[in-house]
Amino acid sequence: MLPEDKTADLRSADDLNNQSQPSASRSGPGRLSPTCPMQVVLVFGLSVAMVGLCVGGAVHLNPAVSMAMVLSLRLRLWRAILYVIGQLLGGVASAALLLGLTGDVTPVLNQVSSGIQLHQAVTMETLVTLQLVLVVMATSDVPLPAVVSPLLVGLAVSLGHLVAVGATGCGMNPARSFGPAVVTLTFNNHWVFWLGPGLGACLAGFLNDLLLRPRWCCPGDWWAELKELYVLSERQPQEALSHLP
Template sequence: MRREVCSLAFVRAVFAEFIATLIFVFLGLGSALKWPSALPTILQISLAFGLSIGTLVQSLGHVSGAHINPAVTLAFLVGSHISILRAFFYIVAQLLGGMTGAAILYAVAPSGVRGNLAINALNNNTTPGQAVAIEIILTFQLVLCIFASTDGRRNDNLGSPALSIGLSVALGHLIGIYYTGCSMNPARSFAPAVVVKKFNNHWVFWVGPLVGGILASVIYNYLLFPYKRTVAEKLAIFLGNFEPEEEEWDERQETRKRRSIDLPTL
């Protein structure tokens, strides 16, 4: 565990989560501000959030995995993909990055358009219970897409995981904006709430995404496409002491070779 935390790769990964969440929150919230000459549309906001996630996953996925979301990080922890310490530092970095991005946006946006900084709120007479349900469903489909599109065991034509994940985020916003402004990400909700100091029904935007992420992780990693790992291996991953067996490494390499061979020639 100490070896993982003290490594340079770990520090880079945590910093990447900070930077990625900062940029995501700045771009996403910035798209939803109410400029007087051109009010933002739902399609515009959805594309801005989706394209920003897709871009950041493509840019930083190889450094940290580009979680950019505490619900995703918790899902990876539950699915035995990362250690408890990595999850903790990732979530701290995401929250700090989100708050920094929101604070920068608040500072540079004209006072007449910043409003509540696109804070998540219950819309169209949505009750807290309905809001939690919609956030669970939207986060579930996002996290399920993340696991499926980044699964190294697949040998079919995946296409672009970054694009798939970005489209999943955009899809969630096309529906979720009507209910809650669409969170799917506690860091995205927490950041503007801290800056504008408004926490009405804020618990909704933690409970919904976290439950949705956990459900998706359990269903994908333990029911739909489970990993063949022993309890000891899962414990080693949890503690940050796991090293893949040589056979598992060879299998991953072979999968990558098959995937490259199976790609169609354009």
């Protein structure tokens, strides 16, 4: 038998040891455990790069990117709407699958961290989305080897998470934020993860086409190309049908 003071010391040592152990060792099987920010950065960046390499070209995974492509007249509105619907459904399906496999999706739920003001969160989401969309548009405009473009986009995703993961979880992609929010029915300040990426996409589209790689000299040129894309292209099939016997 140990003396009472030694027994108490051993118990206190065991309690300290249990408290110092990472939460992953105390979590049940199959449940997600908190990961370090660098793991999150690498997982998101490498996964986006891998998808880009697998499909062998541009892939629309982000409503913010689709929005920027519409504003820059690289994508028709109706096709972008279909893309966004698919992106949102994919986000919900992925979150539901993660919930079924692990029983918990709260670690991937984007929320504004305590101590971060809402305007700061919107600004952060705007900036990280801005740099991502600029990279996507640059890689689509400049001829590059097939392997380079997905890697550059993956690096942009990693950079965004490296900057914003501690503040907002780095939404950057409204579909990625929407899925866990729907599955957990947690929409607290969810508008931040739509407004920020939306502003970033709009700024990136006009910044790229007006300043970095100018396509138009003035807003009137953009308007003329917009009418040509939607109005004239719709009249052409009608004119072709009118000439049929």
